[in-house]
Amino acid sequence: MTALPTKKLEAWRYTDLRPLSGISFVAPPVGAAPALPDLGLPRLVFLNGVFNAALSSPFAFARGFAPVAEDSALPLAQINAEQAHDGATLHVPAGVDAGTVLLISHATGDVPFAFHLRHRITLGEGARLTVLEIAKGEGIYWHNPVTDITLAANAALTHIRVQEESRAAYSLATIRASVAASASYEHFTATIGGQLSRTEIHAALTGPGALAHLNAAQLLNGTQHGDFTTVVAHKAPGCASRQTVKSVLADTARGVFQGRIEVARGAQQTDGFQLSQALLLSPGAEMDTKPELEIFADDVKCSHGATVGALDEEQLFYLRSRGIPEAQARAMLIRAFLEAALEPVTQKEARTLLEAAINNWWVQP
Amino acid sequence: MSTTTVQDLAEQKYKYGFTTDIAMEEFPRGLNEDIIRLISAKKNEPEWMLEWRLKAYAAWLTMEEPDWARIHHPPIEYQALYYYAAPAKAAPKSLEEVDPELLKTYEKLGIPLNERAALAGVAVDAVFDSVSVATTFRETLAKAGVIFCPISEAVREHPELVRQYLGSVVPVRDNYFAALNSAVFSDGSFVYVPKGVRCPMELSTYFRINARNTGQFERTLIIADEAASVSYLEGCTAPMRDENQLHAAVVELVALDEAKIKYSTVQNWYPGDAEGKGGIYNFVTKRGACRGRNSKISWTQVETGSAITWKYPSCVLQGDGSVGEFYSVAVTNNYQQADTGTKMIHLGKNTTSTIISKGISAGHSDNTYRGLVRIAASASGARNYTQCDSLLIGDQCGAHTVPYIESRNTSAKVEHEATTSKIAEDQLFYCRSRGLSQEDAVGLIVNGFCKDVLKELPMEFAVEAQKLLSVSLEGSVG
Numbered sequence: 031m032t033a034l035p036t037k038k039l040e041a042w043r044y045t046d047l048r049p050l051s052g053i054s055f056v057a058p059p060v061g062a063a064p065a066l067p068d069l070g071l072p073r074l075v076f077l078n079g080v081f082n083a084a085l086s087s088p089f090a091f092a093r094g095f096a097p098v099a100e101d102s103a104l105p106l107a108q109i110n111a112e113q114a115h116d117g118a119t120l121h122v123p124a125g126v127d128a129g130t131v132l133l134i135s136h137a138t139g140d141v142p143f144a145f146h147l148r149h150r151i152t153l154g155e156g157a158r159l160t161v162l163e164i165a166k167g168e169g170i171y172w173h174n175p176v177t178d179i180t181l182a183a184n185a186a187l188t189h190i191r192v193q194e195e196s197r198a199a200y201s202l203a204t205i206r207a208s209v210a211a212s213a214s215y216e217h218f219t220a221t222i223g224g225q226l227s228r229t230e231i232h233a234a235l236t237g238p239g240a241l242a243h244l245n246a247a248q249l250l251n252g253t254q255h256g257d258f259t260t261v262v263a264h265k266a267p268g269c270a271s272r273q274t275v276k277s278v279l280a281d282t283a284r285g286v287f288q289g290r291i292e293v294a295r296g297a298q299q300t301d302g303f304q305l306s307q308a309l310l311l312s313p314g315a316e317m318d319t320k321p322e323l324e325i326f327a328d329d330v331k332c333s334h335g336a337t338v339g340a341l342d343e344e345q346l347f348y349l350r351s352r353g354i355p356e357a358q359a360r361a362m363l364i365r366a367f368l369e370a371a372l373e374p375v376t377q378k379e380a381r382t383l384l385e386a387a388i389n390n391w392w393v394q395p
Numbered sequence: 396m397s398t399t400t401v402q403d404l405a406e407q408k409y410k411y412g413f414t415t416d417i418a419m420e421e422f423p424r425g426l427n428e429d430i431i432r433l434i435s436a437k438k439n440e441p442e443w444m445l446e447w448r449l450k451a452y453a454a455w456l457t458m459e460e461p462d463w464a465r466i467h468h469p470p471i472e473y474q475a476l477y478y479y480a481a482p483a484k485a486a487p488k489s490l491e492e493v494d495p496e497l498l499k500t501y502e503k504l505g506i507p508l509n510e511r512a513a514l515a516g517v518a519v520d521a522v523f524d525s526v527s528v529a530t531t532f533r534e535t536l537a538k539a540g541v542i543f544c545p546i547s548e549a550v551r552e553h554p555e556l557v558r559q560y561l562g563s564v565v566p567v568r569d570n571y572f573a574a575l576n577s578a579v580f581s582d583g584s585f586v587y588v589p590k591g592v593r594c595p596m597e598l599s600t601y602f603r604i605n606a607r608n609t610g611q612f613e614r615t616l617i618i619a620d621e622a623a624s625v626s627y628l629e630g631c632t633a634p635m636r637d638e639n640q641l642h643a644a645v646v647e648l649v650a651l652d653e654a655k656i657k658y659s660t661v662q663n664w665y666p667g668d669a670e671g672k673g674g675i676y677n678f679v680t681k682r683g684a685c686r687g688r689n690s691k692i693s694w695t696q697v698e699t700g701s702a703i704t705w706k707y708p709s710c711v712l713q714g715d716g717s718v719g720e721f722y723s724v725a726v727t728n729n730y731q732q733a734d735t736g737t738k739m740i741h742l743g744k745n746t747t748s749t750i751i752s753k754g755i756s757a758g759h760s761d762n763t764y765r766g767l768v769r770i771a772a773s774a775s776g777a778r779n780y781t782q783c784d785s786l787l788i789g790d791q792c793g794a795h796t797v798p799y800i801e802s803r804n805t806s807a808k809v810e811h812e813a814t815t816s817k818i819a820e821d822q823l824f825y826c827r828s829r830g831l832s833q834e835d836a837v838g839l840i841v842n843g844f845c846k847d848v849l850k851e852l853p854m855e856f857a858v859e860a861q862k863l864l865s866v867s868l869e870g871s872v873g
Contacts, residue, residue, distance in 0.1 A: 040463070308802070310804070310805040310807075312805060313772070313804070314772075317800075317801075317802050318799070319798075319799075321798060321811070323794070325787065326792075326793045327790055328789055328790045329817055330815060331815075332815040333812070333814040334796070334811075334813050336810070336812075338800065339807070340808075
């Protein structure tokens with residue numbers, strides 16, 4: 031197996047995979063059928079990394095899995111290619127609006143196990159699709175999914191991920207998207223579960239007028255470690271990218287955001303924006319931010335902003351003075367803090383799911 | 396943009412390119428323990444200093460050249476360099492004894508020592524290559540109790556201070572270039588401002604790199620004792636050269652309780668020609684330690700020269716309530732590469748830091764801001780504000796921003812903003828419609844872009860810096 035990346039690699043400076051390398055993961059056992067939410071949407075269900083037809087419902091645009099060849103500089107994608115046996119392959123032909131599909135991964139097992147799903151999503155010219163991804167589980171496991179996305183001109187993909195993995199799990203997702211002219215990739219990840227988790231997105235804007243939104247909310251407590259890493263490559267003129275990442279960190283949780291905007295020579299009229307904001311709720315919490323700009327064209331508008339701080343005492347005082355109990359006032363302020371990242375998620379079922387997941391986070395011990 | 400102005404730019408010669416013919420007393424090329432012993436012996440150094448150098452050399456041998464910066468250059472042949480060069484005559488006792496050739500050089504640089512001293516009230520410890528040849532205003536400073544002398548002299552005359560502080564901010568093993576400097580440093584300035592003394596004048600050193608193939612290894616140590624304050628200016632130009640020259644300086648600042656140090660730099664070393672040939676490689680380690688309560692260290696730099704700039708003036712904010720500042724303008728043109736920024740390490744309570752960085756890239760150059768803000772768990776109430784703006788002139792250059800922000804304290808507040816843009820057509824049009832030439836308009840806009848930094852410079856430097864900015868960018872916009 032390809033070696034796990036170490037902290038010596040600049041891209042892994044803030045996320046240490048040594049705890050992972052100390053565990054010997056076995057092949058996944060047969061997964062038990064969990065209780066799944068019925069959202070009235072077509073769904074593809076994977077139990078311990080294997081497609082389960084009985085729990086899934088038909089989706090006209092799903093294809094069978096085919097193995098992949100990979101020669102990647104990304105160690106995790108390389109490991110995935112070596113190990114992947116299953117995954118969703120979605121293909122929406124030109125001009126078709128395929129609606130919304132649920133992509134569910136559920137993992138349970140008694141001994142530590144690893145699984146490496148390989149998803150492929152291809153949208154033809156002008157096609158549309160919403161993928162709502164939910165990852166849940168119990169016990170110790172390593173989930174190492176790779177999602178490859180190809181969007182033809184004018185296609186639009188909305189990709190919403192709710193990561194509520196087991197609190198003992200390692201979740202390391204790699205997402206690569208190629209976005210052609212005037213196509214758009216809207217991404218949102220909610221990182222709630224996992225002992226150690228990372229979402230790494232590489233979005234390439236290859237045609238004029240392409241658009242990428244990469245938003246995330248990380249809600250972490252206990253000793254959780256959450257990492258949201260993005261690389262947006264502006265390769266054609268007139269493309270736009272927007273990123274809003276909000277992290278709420280309690281106890282001794284550690285949040286990481288690394289975002290790089292690359293503007294290639296000739297990618298004029300690029301509009302790139304990136305915002306990372308973190309709330310440290312407890313003395314032991316930590317946030318590491320690295321927003322990077324790499325620019326080789328002159329007619330561009332690129333900016334990033336980053337803030338780290340505590341809840342505003344004055345705002346808290348204002349709410350308390352209006353008779354709102356402290357816990358509730360805090361919850362209100364944190365919810366408001368997250369809003370800018372959540373805002374672009376307009377799909378009804380996704381929104382409901384996210385709100386439920388976030389509300390659930392407050393009541394956790 | 397017209398191609399003619401780009402051509403003008405290419406033909407723009409380094410304005411301060413001239414060399415001085417003085418007999419040089421040179422050592423053989425290369426570096427080994429014998430060379431270090433020779434350097435130490437030449438300077439009549441005590442045994443402890445030699446041991447310190449040898450330890451640094453041993454450390455350097457085990458270290459590797461860093462490769463994380465966004466710079467590219469052919470490998471540096473450390474064994475092909477000279478590690479010491481000094482004007483052949485013995486150090487003069489007064490201006491009359493100074494080699495007239497040298498004085499002429501200073502005049503070309505715009506520092507006629509006698510006049511400048513009288514008019515500007517600036518003490519100049521001029522370093523010509525490695526040995527200090529003229530020092531003025533020693534008496535006035537001595538009256539105030541301020542020690543301002545070449546570090547080689549301080550090693551002999553104030554060993555207790557040097558031994559206490561040398562290497563205490565930038566340890567010998569800190570990085571590859573700092574270790575090299577510690578082994579072979581030639582000379583530099585030493586400043587000690589005693590308790591409660593406000594240094595009566597701005598201190599200034601002019602560096603020049605003159606001998607062919609000579610690495611320049613300056614070492615500066617500035618200590619501001621309790622409630623003392625000092626402002627130090629460093630500025631430089633270098634003669635035109637074809638071969639790349641390595642420069643690896645180390646600057647250490649120590650501020651005790653309530654002390655203030657302001658360190659300003661205008662760096663205009665030879666950047667190489669329009670094809671990127673030649674030019675100085677500038678690998679500098681600058682760091683200040685705010686050791687005391689409410690101490691303050693402020694770095695201001697205007698970087699327009701050098702083929703390669705690798706420089707991160709930093710502040711370690713140890714004392715409660717201490718303040719660190721970094722104001723920087725970095726201009727790159729032609730094939731220059733600059734990777735520069737700062738580190739603000741917050742350790743004490745209620746420490747504050749401000750970072751204002753303005754990067755301007757033109758031609759085929761690359762300009763990178765790289766900075767770290769670290770709030771330790773102990774730094775309750777710490778506050779940082781960072782603003783990094785980049786301006787691109789032309790479509791063949793690069794501007795990059797690589798900030799690292801690490802916060803471990805819930806009561807700390809960190810804010811970072813960065814923008815990248817080009818000179819707006821409407822701004823140019825406005826200036827042109829008011830009768831300004833294209834170049835004047837660009838100069839005006841660029842100076843406006845850098846205003847937040849330039850206003851931090853002491854008077855003497857502010858004027859020079861503004862001129863430098865315009866000269867550096869001449870012909871880059873048509």
